[in-house]
Amino acid sequence: MNGASREALGAAREALDALTDNTSVDAGKLAGELAAVTALLDREVSLRRVLTDPAQAGEAKAALAQRLLSGQVGGETVDLVSGMVRSRWSRSRDLVDAVEELADTADLTAAQKAGALDDVEDELFRFGRIVSVSTELRSALTDKAATASAKGRLLSSLLGGKANPVTERLVVRLVTQPRGRSLEAGLESLSKLAAARRDRMVAVVTSAVPLSDQQKQRLGAVLAKLYGRHMHLNLDVDPTVLGGISVRVGDEVIDGTIAERLDEATRRLAG
Numbered sequence: 001m002n003g004a005s006r007e008a009l010g011a012a013r014e015a016l017d018a019l020t021d022n023t024s025v026d027a028g029k030l031a032g033e034l035a036a037v038t039a040l041l042d043r044e045v046s047l048r049r050v051l052t053d054p055a056q057a058g059e060a061k062a063a064l065a066q067r068l069l070s071g072q073v074g075g076e077t078v079d080l081v082s083g084m085v086r087s088r089w090s091r092s093r094d095l096v097d098a099v100e101e102l103a104d105t106a107d108l109t110a111a112q113k114a115g116a117l118d119d120v121e122d123e124l125f126r127f128g129r130i131v132s133v134s135t136e137l138r139s140a141l142t143d144k145a146a147t148a149s150a151k152g153r154l155l156s157s158l159l160g161g162k163a164n165p166v167t168e169r170l171v172v173r174l175v176t177q178p179r180g181r182s183l184e185a186g187l188e189s190l191s192k193l194a195a196a197r198r199d200r201m202v203a204v205v206t207s208a209v210p211l212s213d214q215q216k217q218r219l220g221a222v223l224a225k226l227y228g229r230h231m232h233l234n235l236d237v238d239p240t241v242l243g244g245i246s247v248r249v250g251d252e253v254i255d256g257t258i259a260e261r262l263d264e265a266t267r268r269l270a271g
Contacts, residue, residue, distance in 0.1 A: 005094035008087035009101070015083055016102050019076055020109045027110035028166070030080075033073040034103035035173055037081055041096045042179060048092045051085045058086035100179070101193065104170060108194050111166040118232075121194045121202075123167040125234040127159075128187040141175050142183055148176035191234070201229050206236045206246040208257075223247070 020027045041048045062082040069078045089095050111120045159168045174186040195202040223231040241257040
């Protein structure tokens with residue numbers, strides 16, 4: 001998002017944080033209601049255009065949102081969405097994206113309050129790895145001809161009772177309401193949101209063999225010093241790297257594997 005939308009999203013994030021800091025607020029319930037609003041705005045193009053029309057007064061748009069949502073969702077959700085439509089948005093689509101982000105963040109906040117955020121982060125990462133190596137599963141989950149209920153049943157059989165309920169809800173929403181995103185991009189976005197709950201960065205670490213606890217602690221400390229922020233490690237084992245480790249933080253890759261050094265030596269000889 002750029003310009004006005006970025007500012008509006010920042011204000012919405014602050015409003016959500018202030019709301020969920022209240023221990024009496026059910027963050028999981030809030031997440032479900034925000035997800036329902038996301039689906040409504042995604043489906044009703046004319047409505048979201050009205051709610052983001054810069055020619056309309058903010059209070060008028062907020063009043064419309066309140067009339068539509070009151071009695072359908074809780075007061076906290078009504079207040080959040082009303083505040084969002086008072087803001088200025090560069091594109092009507094940005095409002096939908098922002099409400100969806102707040103829904104996912106609220107679910108992650110519920111996990112954090114329950115002391116399960118680390119589990120959710122790890123489960124999202126592992127699910128992404130499973131999808132990346134299973135062409136059949138990925139095809140089933142992204143098949144446009146399959147119904148949302150069929151995909152939901154498939155995910156329930158895969159995750160139900162085996163993963164944290166927050167993980168299951170996040171993945172089910174992503175798969176059944178992709179909104180133009182690839183499955184991989186959606187999972188990566190969720191991982192970044194989870195890391196942001198503690199102002200952490202995510203490092204994807206690939207090694208030939210599993211790292212020991214001491215190695216993980218040492219690597220985490222080095223990366224934290226390098227980037228100036230606490231680092232959450234998503235660990236992956238790939239025997240093809242031969243040795244050493246490869247670390248990806250966002251778009252930056254720090255590669256110290258034997259395979260990479262062999263490739264570099266080969267390129268130099270060829271040159």
